[in-house]
Amino acid sequence: xxxxxxxxxxxxxxxxxxxxxxxxxxxxxxxxxxxxxxxxxxxxxxxxxxxxxxxxxxxxxxxxxxxxxxxxxxxxxxxxxxxxxxxxxxxxxxxxxxxxxxxxxxxxxxxxxxxxxxxxxxxxxxxxxxxxxxxxxxxxxxxxxxxxxxxxxxxxxxxxxxxxxxxxxxxxxxxxxxxxxxxxxxxxxxxxxxxxxxxxxxxxxxxxxxxxxxxxxxxxxxxxxxxxxxxxxxxxxxxxxxxxxxxxxxxxxxxxxxxxxxxxxxxxxxxxxxxxxxxxxxxxxxxxxxxxxxxxxxxxxxxxxxxxxxxxxxxxxxxxxxxxxxxxxxxxxxxxxxx
Amino acid sequence: xxxxxxxxxxxxxxxxxxxxxxxxxxxxxxxxxxxxxxxxxxxxxxxxxxxxxxxxxxxxxxxxxxxxxxxxxxxxxxxxxxxxxxxxxxxxxxxxxxxxxxxxxxxxxxxxxxxxxxxxxxxxxxxxxxxxxxxxxxxxxxxxxxxxxxxxxxxxxxxxxxxxxxxxxxxxxxxxxxxxxxxxxxxxxxxxxxxxxxxxxxxxxxxxxxxxxxxxxxxxxxxxxxxxxxxxxxxxxxxxxxxxxxxxxxxxxxxxxxxxxxxxxxxxxxxxxxxxxxxxxxxxxxxxxxxxxxxxxxxxxxxxxxxxxxxxxxxxxxxxxxxxxxxxxxxxxxxxxxx
Numbered sequence: 001x002x003x004x005x006x007x008x009x010x011x012x013x014x015x016x017x018x019x020x021x022x023x024x025x026x027x028x029x030x031x032x033x034x035x036x037x038x039x040x041x042x043x044x045x046x047x048x049x050x051x052x053x054x055x056x057x058x059x060x061x062x063x064x065x066x067x068x069x070x071x072x073x074x075x076x077x078x079x080x081x082x083x084x085x086x087x088x089x090x091x092x093x094x095x096x097x098x099x100x101x102x103x104x105x106x107x108x109x110x111x112x113x114x115x116x117x118x119x120x121x122x123x124x125x126x127x128x129x130x131x132x133x134x135x136x137x138x139x140x141x142x143x144x145x146x147x148x149x150x151x152x153x154x155x156x157x158x159x160x161x162x163x164x165x166x167x168x169x170x171x172x173x174x175x176x177x178x179x180x181x182x183x184x185x186x187x188x189x190x191x192x193x194x195x196x197x198x199x200x201x202x203x204x205x206x207x208x209x210x211x212x213x214x215x216x217x218x219x220x221x222x223x224x225x226x227x228x229x230x231x232x233x234x235x236x237x238x239x240x241x242x243x244x245x246x247x248x249x250x251x252x253x254x255x256x257x258x259x260x261x262x263x264x265x266x267x268x269x270x271x272x273x274x275x276x277x278x279x280x281x282x283x284x285x286x287x288x289x290x291x292x293x294x295x296x297x298x299x300x301x302x303x304x305x306x307x308x309x310x311x312x313x314x315x316x317x318x319x320x321x322x323x324x325x326x327x328x329x330x331x332x333x334x335x336x337x338x339x
Numbered sequence: 340x341x342x343x344x345x346x347x348x349x350x351x352x353x354x355x356x357x358x359x360x361x362x363x364x365x366x367x368x369x370x371x372x373x374x375x376x377x378x379x380x381x382x383x384x385x386x387x388x389x390x391x392x393x394x395x396x397x398x399x400x401x402x403x404x405x406x407x408x409x410x411x412x413x414x415x416x417x418x419x420x421x422x423x424x425x426x427x428x429x430x431x432x433x434x435x436x437x438x439x440x441x442x443x444x445x446x447x448x449x450x451x452x453x454x455x456x457x458x459x460x461x462x463x464x465x466x467x468x469x470x471x472x473x474x475x476x477x478x479x480x481x482x483x484x485x486x487x488x489x490x491x492x493x494x495x496x497x498x499x500x501x502x503x504x505x506x507x508x509x510x511x512x513x514x515x516x517x518x519x520x521x522x523x524x525x526x527x528x529x530x531x532x533x534x535x536x537x538x539x540x541x542x543x544x545x546x547x548x549x550x551x552x553x554x555x556x557x558x559x560x561x562x563x564x565x566x567x568x569x570x571x572x573x574x575x576x577x578x579x580x581x582x583x584x585x586x587x588x589x590x591x592x593x594x595x596x597x598x599x600x601x602x603x604x605x606x607x608x609x610x611x612x613x614x615x616x617x618x619x620x621x622x623x624x625x626x627x628x629x630x631x632x633x634x635x636x637x638x639x640x641x642x643x644x645x646x647x648x649x650x651x652x653x654x655x656x657x658x659x660x661x662x663x664x665x666x667x668x669x670x671x672x673x674x675x676x677x678x
Contacts, residue, residue, distance in 0.1 A: 134565025134597045191535040198534050198569040223572075226473025226618050230537040230573025237565045258473045260617070274610065278599070279565050 003095050003120050003185045004063035005033035008054065008087070009047050012080050013040040014069045020045035022068040022097055025179040029158050035062045038083065045069065054083075054090035064120075066182060067096040076100050081107050088117045095120035097178040122178045123192045125201075132199030132238050134279050139209030140337050142286065142330075143241035144219040145272050147263050149228065149256045151249040152291040152318070153219040154180050159318035160216050160245070163327045168339045171214040174206050176235060180218045190220055191231050198231060202238025212337040217241065223271050224263040225255055233275060240279035242334070243286035244272055245326060250303050251294040265307060286333070287326035288315040342434050342459050342524045343402035344372035347393065347426070348386050351419050352379040353408045359384035361407040361436055364518040368497050374401045377422065384408065393422075393429035403459075405521060406435040415439050420446050427456045434459035436517040461517040462531045464540075471538030471577050473618050478548030479676050481625065481669075482580035483558040484611050486602050488567065488595045490588040491630040491657070492558040493519050498657035499555050499584070502666045507678045510553040513545050515574060519557045529559055530570050537570060541577025551676040556580065562610050563602040564594055572614060579618035581673070582625035583611055584665060589642050590633040604646060625672070626665035627654040 009023045017024070027034050027047050036052030039045070054065060065087040067080070076098055084094055084102075088111045096102050102119040103109045112119050142160065144153040157173055157180075164171040173180070175187030193201045206215040217239045221228030246268050255262060263271075269285050276283040288307045292300035300317060308315035314325030331338065348362045356363070366373050366386050375391030378384075393404060404426040406419075415437055423433055423441075427450045435441050441458040442448045451458050481499065483492040496512055496519075503510040512519070514526030532540045545554040556578045560567030585607050594601060602610075608624045615622040627646045631639035639656060647654035653664035670677065 131596075132566040134594075134599050191533070193534050194530070195532050195534050195537050195570045195573070196530040196567065199566055223614075224617060226576045227471040227538055228535065229576055229614070229617070230569040230571075231534045232569075233562075233572045234534070234569025237568055255473075257470075260473050271613065274613075275562075275568070278563060278568070 003182065004093060005030070005185060006035045006062050007033055008035055008052060008057035008062040008065045008092065009037040009049065010065050010067050010080070010083060010087070011037055011039045011043050011045045011047065011069050012077065013042040015044045017045050019069045020047055022070070022179045022182060023047040023066065026066070026068065026182045029183045035060050038065070040079070040083070054087040054092055058090040058092055062092060064093045064095050067094065067098060068182065070097070076105060081105060084108055085111045088112060088115050093118040093120065095122060095182065097122045097182070099123055122181045123189050125188050125193065127188065127204065129193065129197040129200040129204055131196055132203055132234070134199070134237065136240060136280065137203070137208045138211050140212070140214045140334060141206060141217060141239055141241045142214060142243045142245065143217045143236065143239045144245050144247055144289070145232070145236070145268060146219060146222045146247040147224065147265060147268050148222050148249065148252060149225060151247045152289055153247045156245055156247050156289040156318050157216045157218045158183065159323050160326065163323035164214060164216070164330065167327050167331060169214055169330070169337065170210070170212060170339050171216055174215045174217045176202070176205065176218045176220055190235055191228070195230070198234025199238030202235050206239060212339065214337065219247070222263070222268070223275065224267065226258055226260055236272065236276050237279045241276060242280060242282055243284055243330065244276070245287045245289050246285065247289045247291065248307070249291040265311060269311065285313055286329055287313050290315060290317050292317040292320055342521065343432060344369070344524060345374045345401050346372055347374055347391060347396035347401040347404045347431065348376040348388065349404050349406050349419070349422060349426070350376055350378045350382055350384045350386065350408050351416065352381040353384045356384050358408045359386055361409070361518045361521060362386040362405065364493070365405070365407065365521045368522045374399050377404070379418070379422070393426040393431055397429040397431055401431060403432045403434050406433065406437060407521065409436070415444060420444060423447055424450045427451060427454050432457040432459065434461060434521065436461045436521070438462055461520045462528050464527050464532065466527065466543065468532065468536040468539040468543055470535055471542055471573070473538070473576065475579060475619065476542070476547045477550050479551070479553045479673060480545060480556060480578055480580045481553060481582045481584065482556045482575065482578045483584050483586055483628070484571070484575070484607060485558060485561045485586040486563065486604060486607050487561050487588065487591060488564055490586045491628055492586045495584055495586050495628040495657050496555045496557045497522065498662050499665065502662035503553060503555070503669065506666050506670060508553055508669070508676065509549070509551060509678050510555055513554045513556045515541065515544065515557045515559055529574055530567070534569070537573025538577030541574050545578060551678065553676065558586070561602070561607070562614065563606065565597055565599055575611065575615050576618045580615060581619060581621055582623055582669065583615070584626045584628050585611070585624065586628045586630065587646070588630040604650060608650065624652055625668055626652050629654060629656050631656040631659055
């Protein structure tokens, strides 16, 4: 799956900013790819992009319209269909993060066929994966793991891509979730893969590469999340990372969505090492990313300092203070992979 | 999914006994449910059941014809279709373990509609699962886990069902793989579930129950198998077992299908306890099931004795020597759950 950019965002008439989270994430990381937004009357979400109709967006160079909003139940409201067909008529492909497949809507399937447009369903994949082989692949890999869901694993991997490239590493972000797929234009939403193929799909996402190349693989869930730990473990085994960064949100009091206690950063380091050695005996922890968005600067610095001291590892908030300390450790440890 | 028995087995014209493994497994555990087999000219597989045409089987009381053979690539050979339609015309439902859905074959879908028959695709599920909640459910649960795939997890759970019932426990086998689903007439092939819902599907398979009731849950894969460990972990978290039995095949030298070393029984006990505590802090190991089919009796007894001594746990080969020692420990530890 390779999604052509630049993008026009279709925000429909969703009622809050949270529903546009995917669009906002793409704007954060790939502003150059984001030309405009199209909204229906009554829309409350705003990606802060110029309003455009599909024809104008196509004129300006857009290649794909992204239906990047989440609707209740993941369904496609019938009154959105005309806008999607209009975009295809203007020359755009369509990419969707909805649970329903675009091609299941007869009008959309028919228009795509008639106009020769591509429909991308990021939550689905037509790729046939093999089961994981577990054989070490060439190239270097770093995986972001977490004490919980939604603690900054994607943003940490993206910040590392930027920071490592700036320091001379040959590094690429590898998406495993829908927003990440839109940000990189490729990848697979790993939680939508059939269970037997989790690690095999990750092997496909991060294939054999040059010995000095780094894949920065977006983690999912947590080995300690009772809903999603299976996905996290399959991802760890398929990624066979040389290095991992633990992501943590220090103000959270319980696991997202379930009445379970949060593990400590130490717990996550311990279990990730224990399980990760199965497919890469050289695995090591390369740092801690603390998401401090709910802390003032003094508290944020104290929290980071405490994590660094407790674990003897570089710690930072990648979004607030940069990834410098982690990249320093990578350069010191794996300097031979520098370009 | 509830598959009505008794069964007629359709063995097609497959060329070896291995292809009929599912049918043979059902005959082993539910002989009373197995009325006959139907084979096409040239068939080499044999479930050692009376040969019957669908009409005869229906007359004898059969309710479902099971397409219990594995064909290369999981496809349905076109020359099997007429037999399947014939079975529906005789009044039978159809249950299949093929990768392809029966309903994808137009002639089969049309006949099912016309005759009002049910099509069961055991490798697929139309059930909508929730993500795992991780909340402790009432009732007792035992999970079979393994050092590898195909070491006897299903047979151990089934042998425990029989042995525990004989000793007064209220116990039910819970299937998580296709043969197990045919054996129990219900369940879900967990490796075919979308990754996000592994633990949620297991919560559905083994719902809240009477405080003294035991679910004996069929394990899948191994926490140490690089292809399938994600499935095994999601299964462990969803099963939230009070007790687990480690299954092991002592003559194996590497993991099935991959060039990876086998873990020890001790490794598996350690990691199962470490991960299982997340959804059931009371989890404990209740025994070791050694699959000794490749050993003579002296070697088998020595291997079992060694495992029992090393780990201070009951050990046995459930198929060769019965599950007595494990049920003794369960009775001693959880006697309050005896009926």
